[in-house]
């Protein structure tokens with residue numbers, strides 16, 4: 078390497094580091110903001126079941142392990158249960174409404190969109206706590222009677238949204 | 241750290257409450273008829289795996305099943321978020337109301353037919369992926385995460401109990417994840433069983449008392465007592481599947 082290449086290399090690596098750092102800062106600065114910098118509703122609990130870095134790196138494995146334990150063996154502890162993740166993380170925003178999976182502010186999709194990872198869980202699983210389902214005054218579920226729910230809403234693949 | 245300790249002691253409290261609630265319920269017995277004592281099912285601790293100590297089942301008294309009544313079907317649909325999409329030909333039906341008519345005598349029998357939760361389930365035998373499986377406590381389920389929607393199990397089931405989901409679904413309930421391209425059937429309200437509810441949505445809803453839920457392995461359970469005293473038959477017993485759902489009055 079000659080002396081003229083060295084500053085160039087240094088500059089490139091500095092730029093690279095800066096861009097990684099700023100990406101991390103803007104997109105993963107905390108659980109309370111989505112990719113666009115919007116505030117995501119704050120989780121209900123005081124702390125997650127594991128440190129944030131651990132959860133970010135390993136939540137899919139934890140969920141998969143837990144799903145097999147629950148489904149095959151009937152072990153229904155709350156830790157790492159998808160339903161409990163949703164119960165804690167999908168909370169109403171300032172307007173009192175909870176974000177749905179195709180909304181930018183939904184806890185799961187806000188990060189998965191940035192990471193370009195397709196999220197299949199919610200094609201089957203509920204994307205919000207049960208108390209945010211419509212119910213009749215008698216306590217019976219009436220979305221059976223809601224014609225709007227009969228139509229098949231076109232499925233939106235999250236990381237293609239907005240293209 | 242303190243918050244962590246807090247939340248974990250809260251959890252312990254929760255479990256303790258559940259445990260206490262469960263055992264209190266278990267102590268309470270209800271005399272239904274001379275010789276028939278209803279022992280409430282005790283909840284297993286949430287962190288304990290199910291075991292073959294239990295064998296969950298249903299007993300259906302067809303003589304009590306009323307003509308034209310669909311309460312059990314409605315309750316099942318409500319419990320699991322099943323709703324009308326394109327009509328009965330293709331919609332999922334976890335319970336079907338079947339009417340049998342003896343052509344020579346004209347005698348008719350009404351009965352709900354759901355997954356029979358076989359001890360030797362043909363759907364499990366044929367499944368190429370291992371998605372169709374039986375829990376240790378006898379409940380037959382579909383692991384929709386690995387179901388490829390081949391529908392072999394639907395062909396294999398002698399009771400036509402399984403359904404294929406053709407459409408994209410929305411608004412599924414937390415207790416019953418369901419989705420396009422997978423097969424599903426009666427889960428024996430597995431979420432309620434694991435919660436120690438000691439009943440299913442259908443048994444709960446039947447005001448004619450035609451459906452009894454319980455543990456076939458527990459000699460003192462109401463279902464076992466009823467079976468002992470008044471008998472019960474399997475549908476297509478000749479297949480040797482040893483079903484968990486039994487019928488009276490056929």
Ligand code: SF4
Pocket residue numbers: 363366367368369370371372382383386387388389390391392393394422423
């Ligand atoms: S449809 Fe699913 S559960 Fe049924 S046999 Fe095929 S893979 Fe197994």
